[in-house]
Amino acid sequence: MNTVKALxxxxxRDLIGEREVDLPVSGPLSVGELVRTLRSRGAPYSExxxxxxxxxxxxxxxxxxxxxxxxxxxxxxxxAGG
Amino acid sequence: xxxxxxxxSPGPWALVSDEPIDPTGVLGRVGAPEDGAVxxxxxxxxxxxxxxxxxxLDYEAYLPMAQSVLEELAREAAxxxxxxxxxxxxxxxxxxxxxxxxAVAVSSPHRGESFDAARTLMDDLKRRLPVWKRExxxxxxxxxxxxxxxxxx
Numbered sequence: 724m725n726t727v728k729a730l731x732x733x734x735x736r737d738l739i740g741e742r743e744v745d746l747p748v749s750g751p752l753s754v755g756e757l758v759r760t761l762r763s764r765g766a767p768y769s770e771x772x773x774x775x776x777x778x779x780x781x782x783x784x785x786x787x788x789x790x791x792x793x794x795x796x797x798x799x800x801x802x803a804g805g
Numbered sequence: 806x807x808x809x810x811x812x813x814s815p816g817p818w819a820l821v822s823d824e825p826i827d828p829t830g831v832l833g834r835v836g837a838p839e840d841g842a843v844x845x846x847x848x849x850x851x852x853x854x855x856x857x858x859x860x861x862l863d864y865e866a867y868l869p870m871a872q873s874v875l876e877e878l879a880r881e882a883a884x885x886x887x888x889x890x891x892x893x894x895x896x897x898x899x900x901x902x903x904x905x906x907x908a909v910a911v912s913s914p915h916r917g918e919s920f921d922a923a924r925t926l927m928d929d930l931k932r933r934l935p936v937w938k939r940e941x942x943x944x945x946x947x948x949x950x951x952x953x954x955x956x957x958x
Contacts, residue, residue, distance in 0.1 A: 733865050733937035734949045776955045778935070781870040783957030797867055797935070803952030804864070804871075804895060804936030805848050805907050805927060 725749065725792030727757065735775070735798045738767050748792055754779065755786035757796060771798065817879035817891040821871045821936075823898035826905040834892035835912040842916035846923050848907035850900045854950070858943040864897040864906065867935035871895070874934050877958050878926055886922040888913050893926060895936065906938075932956045 726745040736742050746761065754777050762769045777784050778797040790796060818834050832845050850862050875893060882891045890912040900906055909926055913919045933956055941947040 730867070732867055732935070733939070737949075778867070778870060778955075781867075781873060783933075783955055797870070799867065799935055799955050800937060800949070801952035802932070802935055802955045803938050803950040804866075804934040805931050 727790055727792060728795045729761070730795065730797040732797065732799060734800045735771065738770055740767065746796075748790070751789055751791050753786060754784050754788045754790055754796070757790050758786075775799070776801070816889050817876075817883040818893070819872070819875040819879040820894045821866055821868060821875055821897060822894070823896065826894050826896050826908050828905060828908050831892045831894050831908040832910045835890040835910045837888070837890060837912060839914055840888070840890065840912040841914055842919045843912040844910065844916075844919040844923050846907075846909040846927065847905050848927075850902050850904050850906060852902045854940055857940075859902070859940050860943045861902065861941045862900045862906070863939045863941065863947075864895075864900065865937045865939070866895075866897045868897070870935050871897075874958070875930070878929055878933065881929070881958075882911065882922045882926040885925060886911055886913050886918050888918075891922065891926070893930075895930075895934065897936065933958060 725748050727748050729744045729746050731739045776799045779788050780795050836843050879891045879893050883889050892910045895907045909923050911919045911922050938950045939947050
């Protein structure tokens with residue numbers, strides 16, 4: 724089955740309870756569609772924000788960015804480095 | 806302390822690691838005979854946040870992305886600086902009060918470029934580096950620090 728590798732960090736990892744989840748996808752979709760699909764799974768995924776910051780293959784993306792099976796999609800809570 | 810001319814690597818240098826930061830080592834990566842300004846900035850863990858007593862910090866990174874973003878930030882700082890002499894290191898893992906969480910070293914013929922480049926690098930790092938910190942308070946509780954929505958380069 725085709726999957727996207729979803730990564731969760733910091734407070735999102737605490738929320739989901741895992742750092743990495745393989746999400747089944749039927750084909751290419753947008754970041755926005757992936758987030759909607761994920762949140763529709765119910766708790767705890769539904770507790771993610773509707774428009775989270777996301778990186779696709781380690782580049783900051785937006786809701787229109789395409790996602791392909793095999794891609795790495797990271798959910799990035801507000802950052803606080805330094 | 807002297808910076809040994811020519812000891813630095815040929816290009817900008819960046820590292821995200823759980824190893825403790827050696828400020829002298831970072832400083833040693835910059836400096837050249839034509840430079841009259843050498844600047845070192847250290848970010849350190851402070852013992853309070855918004856009125857609460859802090860006992861330590863945990864830093865978490867999206868490591869491969871954080872490393873590549875830090876390299877981009879160093880490259881941009883070098884372009885702004887007009888020299889290749891930029892070194893930046895960010896630590897992850899558990900840190901105690903007073904520990905160095907980030908070090909930036911730059912050098913240039915005159916001081917203005919170095920101050921500007923170091924400050925802009927730190928400002929950009931705060932907006933673009935996929936790193937998070939959790940404060941551990943002396944009362945035993947801990948919380949992720951409210952940050953800023955990450956921006957692309």
